[in-house]
Amino acid sequence: MAGVNGDSMTEDDPATGGRAGGAPDSGVAADGVGKTYDGDGDPVRALDDVSFAVDGGEFVCLVGPSGCGKTTLFRIIAGLTDATDGEVRLAGTPVTGPTTDMGVVFQEYHLFPWLTVEENVGFGLERSDRSEAERERRVDEMLDLVGLADFRTTYPKSLSGGMKQRVAIARALAVDPELLLMDEPFGAVDAQTREMLQRELLDVWTSTGKTVLFVTHDVAEAVTLADRIVVMAAEPGRVAEVVDVDVDRTRERGDPAFGEHVSHVRELIGARPELD
Numbered sequence: 001m002a003g004v005n006g007d008s009m010t011e012d013d014p015a016t017g018g019r020a021g022g023a024p025d026s027g028v029a030a031d032g033v034g035k036t037y038d039g040d041g042d043p044v045r046a047l048d049d050v051s052f053a054v055d056g057g058e059f060v061c062l063v064g065p066s067g068c069g070k071t072t073l074f075r076i077i078a079g080l081t082d083a084t085d086g087e088v089r090l091a092g093t094p095v096t097g098p099t100t101d102m103g104v105v106f107q108e109y110h111l112f113p114w115l116t117v118e119e120n121v122g123f124g125l126e127r128s129d130r131s132e133a134e135r136e137r138r139v140d141e142m143l144d145l146v147g148l149a150d151f152r153t154t155y156p157k158s159l160s161g162g163m164k165q166r167v168a169i170a171r172a173l174a175v176d177p178e179l180l181l182m183d184e185p186f187g188a189v190d191a192q193t194r195e196m197l198q199r200e201l202l203d204v205w206t207s208t209g210k211t212v213l214f215v216t217h218d219v220a221e222a223v224t225l226a227d228r229i230v231v232m233a234a235e236p237g238r239v240a241e242v243v244d245v246d247v248d249r250t251r252e253r254g255d256p257a258f259g260e261h262v263s264h265v266r267e268l269i270g271a272r273p274e275l276d
């Protein structure tokens with residue numbers, strides 16, 4: 001299939017035209033990553049020899065069937081779980097634990113219920129060496145970015161799922177990380193909200209130039225968002241293929257090229273259409 005291969009995008013790719021550029025070395029790389037869980041008696045080989053690289057400023061989705069090791073890989077990249085083999089590097093430096101160079105967004109919102117929206121967004125800034133005025137300015141910027149300026153004093157329990165996830169994104173970006181790392185972040189919201197959040201995330205990516213690694217099992221979501229898709233297979237979790245999404249942005253689901261990419265990725269993971 002034309003344009004579907006493992007190569008990196010070229011610099012003059014029209015798909016990224018006009019976007020803020022990422023720092024040249026802000027990318028992330030997995031190099032021979034393996035993970036074996038001890039399990040109850042039987043060890044589980046969750047990941048085997050997973051290697052791929054995300055360039056600075058690139059938007060890459062990680063797609064695969066349930067149980068193929070997406071969350072395990074996400075946690076290893078985030079420094080929350082150790083790899084059994086291989087290593088992950090962020091901007092060339094091995095990841096050995098959680099770092100503020102990554103903004104992490106989980107499927108479950110993980111907001112602090114006792115803090116307001118603005119306190120949640122400013123949480124990571126508390127430990128930074130910014131002045132109070134700088135912190136407030138940064139929180140304002142982030143609230144504007146995700147359209148929540150009018151909800152700054154609201155508590156999470158009064159927010160919809162989509163709004164909670166906007167808060168989580170604003171909080172992740174507030175400390176100005178190199179990488180935005182997301183695990184099925186829109187998995188818990190309804191389809192309409194999900195499409196709105198996808199558009200908003202692309203706007204945020206365009207305006208900030210961040211590197212994004214986004215985990216999903218939803219193939220259409222990956223084709224909507226990604227420059228490239230790392231397609232994984234299960235048992236053991238491994239990279240099946242890296243697919244270039246050479247469909248012009250803004251992408252329309254009715255576009256034949258969109259449909260071809262969705263079909264190709266679905267074939268790779270053996271998914272029946274009704275499953276996602």
Ligand code: ADP
Binds near residue numbers: 037068071073
């Ligand atoms: P995905 O996110 O793609 O659904 P996971 O990374 O959650 O996949 O899981 C990959 C495999 O590792 C599965 O077989 C799962 O049962 C197993 N696994 C995940 N976490 C653990 C754990 N803490 N202990 C043992 N096995 C685990």
Ligand code: MG
Binds near residue numbers: 070071072
């Ligand atoms: Mg998962």
